[in-house]
Amino acid sequence: METTRKKFNWRRFAIASLVLYIVFLIGPVVGLDIPVVYAAIKANPLQLVQFLIIGISNGAIIAIIALGYTMVYGIIELINFAHGDVYMIGVFTSLTVLSLTGTLESKDPVKIVFGLILALIVSVVFCAVLNATIERLAYRRLRNAPRLAPLISAIGMSFIIENIGLMWAAQAWLVPSFGTTGGASQKVFPDMLGILFTSLGWDVNLLASSGIALRLTIKDVIVIVLAVALMTGLYLFVQRTRLGKAMRATAQNRDAAKMLGIDIDWVITATFLIGGGLAGAAGLMAGLYNNTAWWFMGFRAGLQSFTAAVLGGIGNITGGMLGGFLIGLLASFSDGYLNARWTNALVFATLVLILLFRPTGLLGEQTGQKA
Amino acid sequence: MNKRLFALLSVLVLASMVLVACGGAAAPAATQAPAASGATEAPAAATEAPAAEAITLKIVSSLPMTGSSLTQTQTIVNAMQLRLEQANYSACGGAYTLEYEAWDDASAALGKWDPAVETENANKAAADTAIIAYLGTFNSGAAMLSIPILNAAGPLTMISPANTNPGLTKADKDLPGVTDSRYPTGVRNYSRVVAADDIQGKVAANFVKSLGATSVYILDDQELYGKGVADVFDATAQEIGLTVVGHEGIDPKAADYKALMTKISTSNAGGPPDAIYVGMVVDNNASQLLKDKFAIMGDNEKVKYVGPDGIQTQAFIDGAGADTAEGAYASVAGVALDKLPPAGLQFVKDYTAKFGNLTEPYAVYGYETMNVAIKAIEDVCAAGGDPTDRAAVNSAVFAIKDFDGALGNWSFDANGDASLTDMTFYQVQKGAYVPVGTFK
Numbered sequence: 001m002e003t004t005r006k007k008f009n010w011r012r013f014a015i016a017s018l019v020l021y022i023v024f025l026i027g028p029v030v031g032l033d034i035p036v037v038y039a040a041i042k043a044n045p046l047q048l049v050q051f052l053i054i055g056i057s058n059g060a061i062i063a064i065i066a067l068g069y070t071m072v073y074g075i076i077e078l079i080n081f082a083h084g085d086v087y088m089i090g091v092f093t094s095l096t097v098l099s100l101t102g103t104l105e106s107k108d109p110v111k112i113v114f115g116l117i118l119a120l121i122v123s124v125v126f127c128a129v130l131n132a133t134i135e136r137l138a139y140r141r142l143r144n145a146p147r148l149a150p151l152i153s154a155i156g157m158s159f160i161i162e163n164i165g166l167m168w169a170a171q172a173w174l175v176p177s178f179g180t181t182g183g184a185s186q187k188v189f190p191d192m193l194g195i196l197f198t199s200l201g202w203d204v205n206l207l208a209s210s211g212i213a214l215r216l217t218i219k220d221v222i223v224i225v226l227a228v229a230l231m232t233g234l235y236l237f238v239q240r241t242r243l244g245k246a247m248r249a250t251a252q253n254r255d256a257a258k259m260l261g262i263d264i265d266w267v268i269t270a271t272f273l274i275g276g277g278l279a280g281a282a283g284l285m286a287g288l289y290n291n292t293a294w295w296f297m298g299f300r301a302g303l304q305s306f307t308a309a310v311l312g313g314i315g316n317i318t319g320g321m322l323g324g325f326l327i328g329l330l331a332s333f334s335d336g337y338l339n340a341r342w343t344n345a346l347v348f349a350t351l352v353l354i355l356l357f358r359p360t361g362l363l364g365e366q367t368g369q370k371a
Numbered sequence: 372m373n374k375r376l377f378a379l380l381s382v383l384v385l386a387s388m389v390l391v392a393c394g395g396a397a398a399p400a401a402t403q404a405p406a407a408s409g410a411t412e413a414p415a416a417a418t419e420a421p422a423a424e425a426i427t428l429k430i431v432s433s434l435p436m437t438g439s440s441l442t443q444t445q446t447i448v449n450a451m452q453l454r455l456e457q458a459n460y461s462a463c464g465g466a467y468t469l470e471y472e473a474w475d476d477a478s479a480a481l482g483k484w485d486p487a488v489e490t491e492n493a494n495k496a497a498a499d500t501a502i503i504a505y506l507g508t509f510n511s512g513a514a515m516l517s518i519p520i521l522n523a524a525g526p527l528t529m530i531s532p533a534n535t536n537p538g539l540t541k542a543d544k545d546l547p548g549v550t551d552s553r554y555p556t557g558v559r560n561y562s563r564v565v566a567a568d569d570i571q572g573k574v575a576a577n578f579v580k581s582l583g584a585t586s587v588y589i590l591d592d593q594e595l596y597g598k599g600v601a602d603v604f605d606a607t608a609q610e611i612g613l614t615v616v617g618h619e620g621i622d623p624k625a626a627d628y629k630a631l632m633t634k635i636s637t638s639n640a641g642g643p644p645d646a647i648y649v650g651m652v653v654d655n656n657a658s659q660l661l662k663d664k665f666a667i668m669g670d671n672e673k674v675k676y677v678g679p680d681g682i683q684t685q686a687f688i689d690g691a692g693a694d695t696a697e698g699a700y701a702s703v704a705g706v707a708l709d710k711l712p713p714a715g716l717q718f719v720k721d722y723t724a725k726f727g728n729l730t731e732p733y734a735v736y737g738y739e740t741m742n743v744a745i746k747a748i749e750d751v752c753a754a755g756g757d758p759t760d761r762a763a764v765n766s767a768v769f770a771i772k773d774f775d776g777a778l779g780n781w782s783f784d785a786n787g788d789a790s791l792t793d794m795t796f797y798q799v800q801k802g803a804y805v806p807v808g809t810f811k
Contacts (some may be wrong), residue, residue: 044637054629061626159479166479179689184482185439186658186690198386215667239619290627292659292690296438296482322707341593341620 024366037337046213050331051336057289058221059226064282065305066312066320067234067274070132074251074315074366075271076143081154082134084302085161086276090127090283091293092168094119095189097177104190104281112196116284123280124291131276132269134161140265160208165295186294189287193219223285230281231321234274238317243270251315251366307351322362326350388590421803425461425468428758429499430744432737433507433517435477435484439654442686443511443752447532447737448473448720449726451506453477454741459723462745463752470501476513483654493517495525503764504744505529506737510652511536512595517562518553518561525761526560528756528768529692530743532736535680535704536599537569560765562787564739564778566704566794568596571679574794574810575648575702576611579677584645586614588635590660592651592697593620600679601650609646616644623655643668645675652681658690661699665691671698671799680704683732683797683804693802700807702796703732705778707806715777730803739776 041048065087072080098104103115138157142150170173170183178187194204197218203209238244249257250267258264286301287293293315308327312319328345334343354362432451434444451471473490477487489508496502496519505527508514511534518539521527531539539553541560554560579587587608590688591601598620608615616639621628636643647664651657661676668674669804674698683701691699708719708729719739749765751758758764770798772782781790797804 047633047637050633051630054633058629138384162479177689179685181442181684181686181689182445184437184441185653185686186656188690188695189693190692257805286626290659290709291692292661294690295627296624299482299627304626331625332630335628339619340590340622340628340631343625344622 012357019356040337045302046237047336050214053214053216053220055332057223057328058332059325061222061282061289061324062301062305062328063321063324064227064230064278064285064309065301066308066324067231067317069302069306070309070312070314070317070320071247071271071275073309074317075247075268077140077147078139078150079154080131080134080139080272080275081151081302081308082138082157083131083164083275083279084163084300084305085298086127086131086134087159087279087283087301088165088285088295088298089130089168090123091189091287092283092298093126093167093280094123094284094287095187095293096168096174097122097310098190098192102281103192104175104177107195107197107199110273112192113200116192116196116288119136120281120284123282123284124277126282127283128273128277132272132280135269135272140268158298162295162298165298169293169295183295184338186292189291189293191219191288193217193222193288200332205299219289223289224279227283228284234278235317237274243267247271251312253312307347311351311354311361313363313365315366316363317363319361319363319366321325326362379710398469413439415563425466426759427468427470427471427501427750428462428503429501430455430504430506430741431472431492431496432740433474433489433496433505434509435475435494435513435654437479438476438481438483439684439686439690440483440509440652441555442469442653443533443684443731443733445732446722446726446731447509450722450734450738452727452740453718453722454738454745458745462748463758466752467748467758469748474507476508483518483652484508484513486513486516489513489516490520496527498523500759503758503761504528504750505530506740506744509533510594510596511539511599514539514561515553515595517566517630519555519697521569522554522556522558522560526556526765527557527761528744528747528765529561530740530768531561531565532562532740533565533680533733534563534596535565535568535571536595537567537603538595538599539563539789540567541569558765559761559785559787561602561768562743562768562783562789564737564743564776564781564791567680567788567793568600568603570792571702572600572650572702573607574660575677575679576604576607576613578700578702578796578810579608579648579675580611580613581647582646582675584613584675586639586644586678587617587646587648588616588638588644589648590617590690591595591649592619592623592655592657594623594652596681597650597652597655599650601648604648604650611722614644621651621660625650625656625659628660628663628665630654632663635664636668643674647674649675649678649682651678653684653687653690657682658696661687661691662695665695671696673791675700677701678733685730685803688802688804690801693799696799697801699799700796701804702794704794705732705735705791706793706809707795707797708732708735710806710809711777712779714775715779716762718777734799735777739778742776743771743774746771746774 068083097119098115101115103112106112134157138153139150166183169187172178197204204217207214246262269275304327308323309320312323330347331343334346436444455469455471462469476484476489476492478488498507505521514534589601589605591597605615605618677700680703683703715735719729721755746759747764751763751769754763756763769783793809796807796810798807
């Protein structure tokens with residue numbers, strides 16, 4: 001049917017004007033003073049590149065965690081609140097593996113590389129199994145219950161895992177550097193990549209010898225490379241493989257997929273396994289990048305990643321990646337050019353703005369068809 | 372944590388034992404149960420009441436015990452219990468039994484003190500008439516919430532071992548009426564045994580100048596305490612001629628601060644400032660902030676890192692790593708542990724004998740708050756009053772003058788501030804805080 005010519009949307013126009021008005025009115029208070037920011041960029045353009053590097057590295061970690069949220073939401077429309085905490089367990093798992101294999105004290109490059117690879121494998125496997133176990137214990141039986149029930153049990157699982165992290169961080173016999181101050185405080189995740197590079201006689205800053213006043217550390221490079229590899233792998237897996245196809249079918253219409261002989265339970269378990277594995281990998285990456293293990297780190301990471309997933313369009317894997325990078329960059333630029341006090345407000349204001357104009361996120365939602 | 376885990380496990384084991392016993396023979400289970408429950412409880416007075424007719428007076432503490440501050444608060448609770456044990460859990464010659472409960476005002480959801488939990492604690496204390504003293508809080512923001520609630524309940528006296536925000540006790544000229552909203556009944560019920568931040572921030576700015584710094588960048592955690600001390604530091608620094616390059620609040624839960632530190636590294640005419648002052652508590656990511664500062668601007672010799680008492684805890688060093696924290700400074704009200712007066716030294720000795728090595732600075736303040744509470748109860752009895760009367764106990768607290776406590780000889784003023792103004796600076800050396808000087 002031919003529709004009439006689209007009418008000018010006055011309501012949307014009014015909202016847009018209001019938003020612009022508020023931005024320009026409150027902007028200078030927040031530090032969003034465009035001439036000042038422009039002058040700062042002009043005075044030191046290289047620093048802009050520096051903020052870009054920091055933003056992309058942080059965004060890569062957020063993006064990988066966001067994938068776990070978005071995949072699970074896409075397939076069973078559940079916000080897995082425990083996901084951020086699975087990532088936190090990933091940090092502790094890799095730190096424990098590095099400690100138990102003696103990698104933390106080692107200065108031998110071969111041993112460090114071997115230890116890091118082992119930590120990656122163990123962390124991925126452990127978090128995958130943990131995530132699938134959470135699904136089996138807390139979500140599966142509630143799959144057909146009202147939507148709020150699994151949401152509440154997800155919050156409950158999140159608290160349980162946070163407390164496991166709290167106890168884990170007190171076990172100094174596993175990792176001696178945990179010390180005697182109990183599990184509540186932040187713990188050091190040693191800078192293994194820095195130690196590895198120094199032991200090889202190279203500078204941690206890859207641009208140190210070039211004379212450019214930029215810090216592109218080996219940590220940034222490894223985080224970004226690993227993140228892009230994981231994301232590409234996941235994308236190809238979902239688009240090209242049989243199981244990936246089954247996942248997409250289940251996401252579109254669970255009952256129809258079942259009728260076609262797809263083992264729904266296995267597909268959902270596989271989704272949780274992959275999401276958990278990604279969180280485990282992100283755990284090791286974040287530990288190496290930020291050098292911190294903390295029982296509470298999953299909460300904020302989860303919040304940011306969930307925001308990233310919504311920003312990109314929940315259920316949409318490419319959208320999750322885009323959202324992650326976007327949030328990383330926004331936070332980095334806000335810290336760099338505005339007052340750090342407002343960084344969170346800015347990130348969430350951007351989310352609100354984007355959802356006002358594109359309620360399904362930047363790249364659109366991909367969830368089941370509503371009957 | 373281990374202690375709690377152990378307590379939880381033992382409760383579970385005992386519960387299952389009782390259940391098994393109930394299934395078999397009922398009689399032995401009944402005799403076992405009371406002894407068992409006594410063993411799992413915290414060392415409360417219930418099990419060692421001296422006389423049947425003694426009236427129970429309850430003292431509670433409200434401190435954050437979920438989160439990084441636990442390292443400090445656990446020592447405060449230990450010290451309070453130690454003082455009670457020394458008093459044999461009784462007061463006024465055995466006429467009253469003292470009972471103590473350590474309440475947690477933090478929640479797992481926040482990982483630090485939670486406004487909702489602190490308000491709940493204060494309301495709970497207000498409603499329980501057996502409670503005659505409320506020892507806390509640890510965070511100034513928490514005290515701001517509970518003071519008015521407890522003020523309207525008796526008033527119930529509140530003695531803090533650690534709040535340092537000046538606005539809690541002092542009249543604020545710029546904000547008329549603030550005093551009234553804090554103390555709705557018009558009677559003061561809040562006192563503290565620690566010097567406030569109008570002293571701490573001022574001394575810290577002078578200290579930074581004495582280190583040879585001419586420029587400083589100030590960061591705070593946007594809480595009443597952290598921002599309060601940072602603001603005093605800011606004002607004093609400008610007065611004494613330090614260049615304040617910038618003053619920002621940070622997101623206390625961010626994953627990292629590399630971008631912020633990159634900005635600071637060129638903020639002082641293209642280079643880094645001489646010093647960074649951080650007004651914050653350790654729960655608010657102080658270790659991560661230092662780590663990122665170290666990665667971008669180098670060690671604490673090049674760019675000094677100075678903070679208030681909120682980061683003077685081993686948890687801060689453990690979180691940042693000994694190498695990274697090396698050379699960082701933190702100030703704490705009072706003198707170094709080994710410079711305490713005889714009563715304080717005796718406390719350190721007793722504490723060490725019972726709980727092991729003591730390095731945290733706030734334990735002695737916890738001991739002193741319990742000291743004050745017991746002294747007030749005894750004073751009320753001595754004057755022929757009734758220590759179950761909250762108002763009487765509160766007036767007795769404010770009447771304390773020339774008190775010979777573990778912190779020295781001191782008095783409360785009319786605002787509830789103790790006449791203690793010493794400020795000691797500590798520096799991280801080889802993974803531990805070492806006192807480097809005491810200032811006034």
